Amino acid sequence: MPRVLSDERRDFVNAIGEFCRRECGTKEQRDKLTAHGAESHNQELYTKMAELGWLGIAVPEEYGGAGRGMTDLCLFLEETAYGRAPISGFSTTVVAAAAYEKFADEEQKRVVLEGVVNGRVEAISMSEPGAGSDVGALTCRAERTEGGYLINGQKTWCSNAHIADHVLLVARTSQEESKHQGLTQFMVPTGVEGLQITGIDTMGGREVNDLYFTDCFLPDSAVVGVVGQAWTQLMAGLNLERMILAALMLGTARRAFDDTLDYVRQREQFGRPIGSFQALKHRIADMATELECARLLVDDVAAAIDAEPGRVFAREASMAKLKCTELAKHVALEGMQMMGGYGYATEYGMESLLRSTVVSTVYGGTSEIQRDIIGRTYGL
Known part of the structure; x- marks a missing residue:
């Protein structure tokens, strides 16, 4: 059954298809872009897409994006996947960016959302060795200290942290009656002192990482949204x-x-x-x-x-x-x-x-x- 699209959307899909055929349409091209499959993200190709305005498809116009909705975003994702474009950083970037758009303060929004439009990668970290599907069981702690928080603990399976500007971290700031309460989101620069990012080798190549936090200090300004309300924010x-x-x-x-x-x-x-x-x-x-x-x-x-x-x-x-x-x-x-x-x-x-x-x-x-x-x- 032919897909019924507006002329604008059809042109958009066709442009993505042509780009992928030209830039990564052959195995030789993909091998060069991915170090023979060892890497799932090529920043040079990603930057070219940013210059075409595609990476900001879901970013509000006031931050330089196109301000489009879910349909256009899904079309972009589907067509780049069909074209085998090595841009794995985009999926985590969009998830993180949406959280910043909904809950972050204006400075955080500006840094992240404008960065997305310009080809920067973002990551989000929830899973831990003892908390996968049961996110509420996480134990990575953010303890209150003067002027901010000290983060201690381990995160795992964090996609694209090694190529991201920031990790949107979910950590426990308090122990409440419900395990889903007392969780807080933080904007963590990947170069911050006290954070070690270690790649996990998988059959899919280098994409996921362990994160080790050791007395990693984050200022109060790193909190994204409301302290203790990360679960509600995640559900959104x-x-x-x-x-x-x-x-x-x-x-x-x-x-x-x-x-x-x-x-x-x-x-x-x-x-x-x-x-x-x-x-x-x-x-x-x-x-x-x-x-x-x-x-x-x-x-x-x-x-x-x-x-x-x-x-x-x-x-x-x-x-x-x-x-x-x-x-x-x-x-x-x-x-x-x-x-x-x-x-x-x-x-x-x-x-x-x-x-x-x-x-x-x-x-x-x-x-x-x-x-x-x-x-x-x-x-x-």
Whole structure:
């Protein structure tokens, strides 16, 4: 089914597609931009996108952005993922920037939001060794001291901290009856004394980090929003984070599908293209149908968020994240199976798509957590 877009949005999508084909459309280009897959973010490419005005798509106009909504943001994320642009820093940047926009003071907003427009990267840190899905169990402490706070503790799985200007830290400022109370957000410069950032090697390359805080002093001006209210502030950003991941994985799933389709059309066995065999033809048909369902879901939820920007669409955003991440993993696995040994070869790229999709069902709230959230919205 053709996507119905305004002329402006169609031109926007086409421009992104052309840029990706020109700048990172070949394996040779992507290898050069990512140190043969070891890095997921290329700052030079990212800066080019900033100069085109794309990185400020969701930033308010008063800070130099375009002030557009969820639909345009999702289109950008989907198309850059489809084009395999190595700009992993953008997703965490948008999540962090939205929190600053809602809760930060004017100086913090100016520094972060204007930085986003100009190609700077931001990160956000919640997870700890003992607090993953259960964010309320975090123990990294921010203790009151003269003129500010001393931060002590460890954070983990912090995406893009090593390339970010700041980390939006969630730390415990008090112990309350509810574990979700007494949490506070802080704006932490990544070069501050007392913070050590250590990369975690993963099968997806260098993207996530451990953060070690040792008597790291932050002034009162580093507090973002209201002391003790970080949980409420985090909940206000659920739509955005889940839709970002849904759009990214929708684009990645489309790429895996198209690469698989090209292969089964061209690869011949037993005297004909392997895609003409019913076993593969039906799997292609099923994947194409599921992709269309996922696209319609993302488009519909994004439009609903644009229509009611102050409302939290917990059920719908979780559905979009669940559907797109699970589908992307499925399509990449099917692509690898249909491509046989070539699916494992780095030359063809399906193995890297599989690596990026497998982790998508874990970060940003696991598939199990998304199902639990959806179930609770039905009173279960």
